[in-house]
Amino acid sequence: MNMVTEAATPTRSSTKWVYPFDEADGLDTASLGGKGTGLVRMTSAGLPVPPGFIIPTGACARCAEDDLPDDLWADVQQAVQALARRANRTFGGGPRPLLVSVRSGAPVSMPGMMDTILNLGLNEAALLALAESTGDTAFVADTFLRFARMFSEIVLGADDDVLDAIEEMKTDLPSASAEKVLPPLAAAVSRTLTDAVGQPFPLDPWEQLRLAIRAVFRSWNSRRAVRYRDYYRIPHDLGTATVVQQMVFGNLGTPAGTGVAFTRDPRTGQATLYGEFLERGQGEDVVAGTHTPEPLTAIAARYPSIVAELGRVAGQLEDLYRDMLDIEYTVEDGTLYLLQVRVGKRSAEAAVRIAVDLVDEERIEPATAITRVTPDQVRQIRRPRFQPEALEAARRDERLLATGVGASPGQVSGVTVVDPARAEQQAAAGQPVILVRTTTSPQDLPGMLASVGIVTARGGSTSHAAVVARALDKPCIVGCGALTIDASHGVVRISGESYPEGSELSIDGASGQIFAGSLATTRGIDEIGDSVARLLDWADATGCEVFTRVSTVDMAAAAIKDGAHGIGVRLDEVLAAAGRLDVLAEVLGAIAAGHQGTDVHVVEAAVTAALTDILAALDYQPFVVRTADLSWERVSETLAELTPGDQPPPGTWLPLGMPALVRAQARGVRNAVRTSGHPGPITLMVGGIVDVAELSALKEICRQEVGEKIHVAAALRSLRGLAALPALAREADAIWLDHRALTASIYHYPDELLVSDGALDAYLEQELLTADPRKEVDDLLRRNVPTVDTVEWGQCCLGVNLVGWGFAESVVEFYRAAGYRRFAVDGDGVQAARLLIGQRAAEADAP
């Protein structure tokens, strides 16, 4: 946002207080505010914007305190008269009355600022004239009451009951001539206001305008706005501008109407104009959903010139804003006007397609494209939905059991559970659970959290279940009347059929449909995978690399598909996944029990077997093998089953404390590389190293057991290790910073427990800690993580390991800013991480 502080500050003598849209080209956002800047920009680009003027931010300080200065008011009156002349209308009279909207527009948008007042300028004469020119008394009454309601609420601060009273006047309008309806209506509003706020409703349009402008400036100092500026340290003297603009009517002349259009299809991202048009309607009708508009495709047949004009304007707007836009427009007597233009909301898939298309159309650069999609949207695209064929088959086979109200979108299959506590248990046992309840209450929250989907028999789309499910982003169907729940027998009955707990169901949280059995799923990424891949390649072009850790062949294949730049494994995890952790445990147990000369070759063989398949699935990717973590906490659970009560063998807690086992693992890796035919070199990494001597010893082990064709790396887990980093970097081929372990070591918390969030969350809630160590990089760590100096550290690759901890943006940003370009994340986050890291790098590189 442009925050230039040289705002035009009109002084009393010189002074231009008011800038028509077509005369404000030289002023910046600091003066015109965000809204005003947009209008000026569109006007100067020749786009059809209803004319108007801006009172710049420089006027705010004076107007917020006092009444409007006389010379300002005189300028405003002049500008309104000019508008009226230009439109061949009259402000406050007939035969064609000029109505205006009044809005606030600060350089930085903020909550608590005055919203729009529409239809300002109606007095008795204007009401009658408007009725005469539109031939529609009911419309004029409606227009007036809308204005009266907004004005009473925003400017006069009237309460709900007053607003409701005004609202109700709509319903008891007599069907009589305009003279008999409108003046009494205006009088009734005025009376209601006088009774409620002790101030009559101003029927002088100039007074309406003066009060509205003053209200805009005063809203700058509303409690909410001040609180917001305090929080974000936005200067209080920045001020807001006021925008006054001519109203246009969608029910004047022919053709006339109003609508909303997207410059591209917001569902798919296809480059076709998408939208609707309500013939002879006013803006609010479309938004309020009180009338049903027609799709633009239907309008194109009836009024081809309007749709063609809209298409032309859409193209111009995209040239101007270089993005997909959402346009509110009105056609008055055959002329198209743009009422509001903003960047259009879009589905995740559309976001990707549009970003890539805009690059192909040379409207934006790849570095901009990657900022147009959020990491969350990338995650959404990866979410499963029913395969179209499976869905069709289910319908054909009459597996559609019932239809409720779709309350939160998403398509999932799972097993039914009717009790929230059992839902938690089943989910913990790895079952996808669909919680089926009559209704839900806050008590059911833990069960809802554990479920993949929620169905209720009662309630509408505003029920507790619906609100909570949407907040949790879980598919949810509510108000499914065909469904009864027999909680005592754990049975769901749907249209007479019984489904005992554990029956498979599939639910569509958008359509509200419930199907018997489970349905095969697909993902958006399967369809637009190529576009996602291009986008992420652009993100990678910023020079960052994302690694991930796998423990099976399938995980490795998925990681490669998601574009991981490197793959890591930890040998204890690989052994566990292969069902061979017992080997490690037995050997350790034997050593602990004091058996001399324990045979460690079984470990070598197990590592060889478990690694070979994974290595064979890899291609050219860098591959990092981390030796098993032999610390007692980690393996004692398995060991305890085998040799209860044993003490740990000495040295398990030291990185090279059991050299025989490190050697066995190194040989296992060597064998696997040979058998798999992996081109190498691969990297062998040991965690917890703090001294160059350890690293030298590790290199020697590798040289002896593997030969030259292996790289050696250290993972740092303590401040001691960080302090040794520059020295280690001269010796090692790679160094990874275990961010979670580093944080845990600073707090002296157990590494593993730091992620089991329940306890720490409760602790934070009690304010026993001021900062969440998972979300922010601790100060001590900040001071001790060295900034990367590539010259000094030569060939050593440096990385940050965030596996097992999601990736908080602030954490990524800290390391990125310190020069780290390689990150390891959990498998399901590879794509989102590639995007996020690319975005941050692109932002930092931006001029």
Place this chain on the structure above:
Amino acid sequence: MTMLDEDAFLALNALYLKKMATTGDLAEISGLPCNQVQAMVGSFVERGWLLDMGGDLVIQTDGMAQVQDYYRETYSSLSQREDMRKWYARFQQINTQFIKHVTDWQQTEGDSKVQDRVITTVERLVKLIGEIEQLVPRYTGYIRRFERSSSAVDQGNRDFVCTPTVDSLHNIWFEFHEDFLAVLDRPRDT
């Protein structure tokens, strides 16, 4: 059986309305110091009023009875008053609006105009609560929570609109509604 004192009621009522919460939640909601709440929770557990499931507290039947007794004893004079019934009628009006706005907010993916309406409606309720604050002084606690969470929303922390796992506006509203119904001694119509 003696009735709860006010502090004990504040802590236990917070759990009564939330059904499941941590000690930290109860302190936050009741506005009482953490160590005091911790001590009270200990004695509640001993009396079987609540269950401690590894930090998550769950209210038990006896605990609920305690809270309900307090409501009945303390507010019986209020529940019959005409002005309270009228007040509730006004509350119901903005309650309908609030629920609609929250739903709109979710369905428009957090549209900023709709978000403004959510907060304006909360501000209206805060004003409305102000009118009965003298009759139920502890309702200032709701005002405090509403203001804190509104600020959080304004600062861009959108979870505070209606995410069930934080002290969101929707949660506070829901709890206030339950609380007021208990004061009026009315069952909630579902």
